[in-house]
Amino acid sequence: MTIQWLLNVKLEKSFDIEDGEIRGTKTELCHLKIEDGTITEITNQLPETHELSIDGQGYLLLPSLRDMHIHIDKTYYGGPWKACTPITNGIFTRLDEEKKLLPKLLPTAQERAEKMIELYIANGHTHIRTHCNIDPVIGLQNLEATVNALKKYEDVLSYDIVAFPQHGLLRSDSVQLVKDAMRNGATLVGGVDPATVDRNIEKSLYTIFDIANENNKGVDIHLHDPNSLGAFTFERMAYYTEQTGLKGKATISHGIALGDLDESKLTDIGEQLKEQEIDITTTIPINRPTIPVPLLDKMGITVSVGHDSITDHWSPFGTGDTIQKLSILAERFKMSDEHSLSTALKYGTGGIKPLNADGERVWPKVGDEATMMLVDSSCSAEAIARRGAIKSLFFKGKKVESKLGSEQTI
Numbered sequence: 001m002t003i004q005w006l007l008n009v010k011l012e013k014s015f016d017i018e019d020g021e022i023r024g025t026k027t028e029l030c031h032l033k034i035e036d037g038t039i040t041e042i043t044n045q046l047p048e049t050h051e052l053s054i055d056g057q058g059y060l061l062l063p064s065l066r067d068m069h070i071h072i073d074k075t076y077y078g079g080p081w082k083a084c085t086p087i088t089n090g091i092f093t094r095l096d097e098e099k100k101l102l103p104k105l106l107p108t109a110q111e112r113a114e115k116m117i118e119l120y121i122a123n124g125h126t127h128i129r130t131h132c133n134i135d136p137v138i139g140l141q142n143l144e145a146t147v148n149a150l151k152k153y154e155d156v157l158s159y160d161i162v163a164f165p166q167h168g169l170l171r172s173d174s175v176q177l178v179k180d181a182m183r184n185g186a187t188l189v190g191g192v193d194p195a196t197v198d199r200n201i202e203k204s205l206y207t208i209f210d211i212a213n214e215n216n217k218g219v220d221i222h223l224h225d226p227n228s229l230g231a232f233t234f235e236r237m238a239y240y241t242e243q244t245g246l247k248g249k250a251t252i253s254h255g256i257a258l259g260d261l262d263e264s265k266l267t268d269i270g271e272q273l274k275e276q277e278i279d280i281t282t283t284i285p286i287n288r289p290t291i292p293v294p295l296l297d298k299m300g301i302t303v304s305v306g307h308d309s310i311t312d313h314w315s316p317f318g319t320g321d322t323i324q325k326l327s328i329l330a331e332r333f334k335m336s337d338e339h340s341l342s343t344a345l346k347y348g349t350g351g352i353k354p355l356n357a358d359g360e361r362v363w364p365k366v367g368d369e370a371t372m373m374l375v376d377s378s379c380s381a382e383a384i385a386r387r388g389a390i391k392s393l394f395f396k397g398k399k400v401e402s403k404l405g406s407e408q409t410i
Contacts, residue, residue: 002035002036002052003033003034003035003052004033004034004035004052004053004054004397005031005032005033005034005047005052005053005054006031006032006034006053006054006056006061006370006394007031007046007047007053007054007055007056008029008031008055008056008057008058009029009030009031009032009056009058009059009060009061009374010027010028010029010030010056010058010059010060010061010378011027011028011029011030011042011060011061011354011361011364012025012026012027012060012342012354012355012361012379012380013025013026013027013028013361014026014355014359014360014361015338015339015355015359017359022337022338022339022359023338024338024379025338025342025355025378025379025380025381027060027378027379028044029044029058030042030043030044030061031043031044031045031046031047032061032364032370033047034370034397036397037369037370037396037397037398038367038368038369038370038397039364039365039366039367039368039369039370040366040367041366042364042365042366054392054399056374056392057374057391059374059375059376059391059392060374060375060376060377060378060379060380060383060388061364061372061373061374061375062345062349062354062372062373062374062375062380062383063345063349063350063352063353063354063363063364063371063372063373064124064125064126064127064349064371064372064373064393064394064395065123065124065125065126065127065322065323065348065349065373066125066126066127066128066129066304066322066348066349066350067120067125067127067128067129067305067306067307067320067322068127068129068251068281068304068305068306069129069131069253069281069282069283069304069305069306069307069308070116070120070128070129070130070131070306070307070308070309070310071130071131071132071133071164071308071309071312072112072113072116072117072128072130072132072146072149073109073113073130073131073132073133073142073143073145073146074098074101074102074105074109074133074142074312074313075112075113075116075309075310075311075312076112076311076312076313077112077115077116077119077310077311077312078108078111078112078115078116079108079112081311082311082313082316083316084313084314084315084316085097085313091193091196091197091224094313094314095166095167095168097313098133098135098137098166098167098313099137101313102133102137102138102142103137103138106138106141106142106145109141109142109145109146110145110146110148110149113145113146113149113150114149114152114153116310116320117149117150117153117157118402119310119320120157120320121153121156121157121393121400121402122320122390122402123319123320123321123322123323123390124322124323124373124375124390124393125157125320125322125393126156126157126158126371126393126395126400127157127158127159127350128150128157128159128160129159129160129162129188129220129281129306130146130150130159130160130161130162131162131164131190131220131222131253132146132161132162132163132164132181132186133164133166134163134164134165134166134174134177134178134181134186134190135165135166135167135172135174135177136167136172136173136174136177137167139177140177140180140181140184143161143163143181143184143185143186144184144185146161146185147161147184147185155395155398156395156398156400157395157400160187160188160220161185161186161187161188162186162187162188162189162190162220163178163181163182163186163188163189163190164190164191164192164222165177165178165190165191165192166192167197168192168193168197168198169191169192169198169204169207169208170198170199170200170203170204170207171197171198171199175207175211178190178211179211179214179215182211182214182215182217183215187217188212188217188218188219188220188251189208189209189211189212189215189217189218189219189220190208190219190220190221190222191204191205191208191219191221191222192221192222192224193222193223193224193225193233194208194221194233194236195225195229195232195233196224196225196229201232201233201236202236205221205233205236205237205240206240208221208240209240209241209243209244209246210244212244212246212249213244213245213246217249218246218249218250218251219241219246219249219250219251220250220251220253220281221237221250221251221252221253222253222254223237223252223253223254223255223256223257224254224256225256225257226256226257226260227257227260227261228257229257230255230256230257230258230260231257231261231265231269233257234252234255234257234258234269234272234273235269235272237250237252237278238272238273238275238276238278241276241278242275242276247276247277248276248277250276250277250278250279251278251279251280251281252273252278252279252280252281253280253281253306254281254282254283255280255282255291256285256288256291258280258291258292258296259288259289259290259291259292260289266292266295267299270296270299270301271299273301274299274300274301277302278301279301279302279303279304280296280301280302280303280304281303281304281305281306282303282304282305282306283305283306283307283308283325284305284325284328284329284332286328286332290332290333291303292333293329293333293347294333294335297347302351303347304347304348304350305322305325305326305329305347305348307319307320307322307325321387322348323348323375323383323384323387323388323390324387325348326344326345326347326348326384327344327384327385327386327387329344329347330344330384330385336385338379338381339357339381341380341381341382341384341385342354342355342379342380342381342384344384345380345383345384353380354380355380369396370394370396370397371394371395371396372393372394373390373391373392373393373394374390374391374392374393375388375389375390375391376388376389376391
């Protein structure tokens, strides 16, 4: 067993409350003992012997980040700049583009995917959920590039790969391809707009959940349809989740209609999603009504953020900086007080936050996995509001560096 130390790190201790109001966050300088990737001691006393150690230099220790919706298999990142072409036929403009574009991008798909992974590591991520095109144009070739890229980094991050029939599971006759993908590295079954793209809500959802059930996997479905059409699709997705016994294993990506519904309808839909433990992933769009993240959270629905794309033919934007994304979320929903800002962190960490609602430390604690990051901020609230810089990243006790650099274990 290897015993190591992470010294001189700032941990949030409690909220600083004055006259019943939260004025700030109390922190303390601590030292963490780590054994085989697990935190086994947290102390304020500097250990007498600490030959195997890393100095945290007083930076704030926070849980590491998770991007729960990205497409690393199709990106311009790492190559020359290229803006998007105008949209003339909605989503179908982009689908038609892909028929010509994806084969051209294939020779460098793995290289570009690896560069995106490096970007995520630099921005404090230890988990990536990527959607990967599975369609007659590219077959399983993008999946092969994605699997190969991620396998190179599985000692420093975890990941999910969604078999994503971008051109429509039914529309592009990709059912068998998705089934093949589930035997070749994909870990979740994807889908896109059963109404608008596949033109058959019931058959599309039935097929998606059937493939998932057959492979004992979960689902993650892109749902962009707005208003009542989107709401109806949510209801049917909840139905199939229950029928197939996939409670807690289904994700709605985007869920745009959640930003369109009135309070009564949103409450009704929310109860169905909560009952089946269906979680939501959002990019916090600012070009349309954003889904009501704080309200959904209050209803008991898990919400996570993702970047969706980083400079590709769908969008020229995207940075891979989830702290920035959380800052946008907080600003969008006027989360400007100490408690709200610190709470925003959980949307990028899989629900983990250092302090609970009562201001008591809940992370880190003895027994937790030593997967975390050091941030140049005084507290998590400042990290979100001022977009704190990531200084170091650790995965199961290992200090993560670029694959072009070195790795050091703690």
